[in-house]
Amino acid sequence: MTTVAHDTGVGPLLRSWRERRRISQLELALRADSSARHISFIETGRSRPSEEMVLRLAERLDVPVRERNALLVVAGYAPRYTETALDDPAMGALREGMDRLLRGYDPYPAFVVDGLYTVVAANQGMARLLDGVSEHLLVPPLNAMRLTLHPEGMAPRIRNLREWRADLLAQMERQIALVRSAELRELYEEVAGYPVASEHGGDQEWAGPSASVPFALPLLVEHDGRLLSFVASIATFNTPMDVTVAELAIETLLPADQATAAYLRSLSS
Known part of the structure; x- marks a missing residue:
């Protein structure tokens, strides 16, 4: 980037x-x-x-x-911070630690993205949510924004797509203002231009259980005839000394109700 x-x-x-x-x-x-x-x-x-x-x-x-x-x-000085590829042997301990964390979070979805939202690691819980996503979006390198907002991705199954889309685009806008990346701006313009079908994004009534989450905007996803409700969280590394590590983010989807948690546990068993 x-x-x-x-x-x-x-x-x-x-x-x-x-x-x-x-x-x-x-x-x-x-x-x-x-x-x-x-x-x-x-x-x-x-x-x-x-x-x-x-x-x-x-x-x-x-x-x-x-x-x-x-x-x-x-200013006329040499760069202070290295930029090491994630597949470099020197990153072995980091990769192992992230994989262990993702496995430990299963069956709940979790994944790791870089500064351009490229998915660099994910667990089985996340893979389950991608059922039904078009194959061309699953060809590496996967991009979290495309997977979520593309009309052939998860978008048709996100029941509050308009709210969730607005939140993701605002997140990208804040990042663009911070890093001024041409590649990130190009990605933003692409995903912001995806059409939002009128029957999605909260326009269609859902007859399932209440998905009200008073403390955060939930992600409401239909999966195999059920409404799953999640709250997203993002974690980054403290005081990074490498550019690659500084731009990694671990994103987790926490079940927002007991029904979602029980259903995900049943899938893993």
Whole structure:
């Protein structure tokens, strides 16, 4: 996933990140143990920040790891964070840990995606939900957004598709604003353009049990004549030092009612 820089020089880029975080020069200076005057000089190009200062400001501004490398390069320094392919032998322990976690979560659905929503690992619980998805969407590399929103994917079976689609697209919009990725923007435009049939997305009444979840927006999926209700959660790695690891997200679907939980357990047994 490439990064598209819209400004030249590390100063304007840092100013863009500060403005995106909606904090003042003074507040950033306090966070970074500096002065507002020095921050101003850096942003206007009157002062060249040290490598340590670039990293300190990036940390205080919660800049993604990939973008920190970009800031360092623009400032004239070497990238600090590696980008190791997930199939590299050095990632063996990480892959094993993720596989163990996914197996432990079964029979409930769980999967791992990268920064472009490519599915890099999934458990049997997730595979069961993909019953009926068109074969061309199941050809690797699988993409979670396509699998969910494509008219030949899960979309026809999602009973609150309009709400769920809006939530997923908003999530992508937030990520695009953060990383400015051309590939992510292209994916967004593709999935946002998928048609939403009038009989889906909550327009059709469902005669099954109540799917009301007061604490979060549920994902309501029809499976083999049953209505399954899930609440999604996302976990990331703490303080990653590698770009690949920083962009991985472990997504789990927690049963939102006892009927869903019991049904999934019956399938696994």
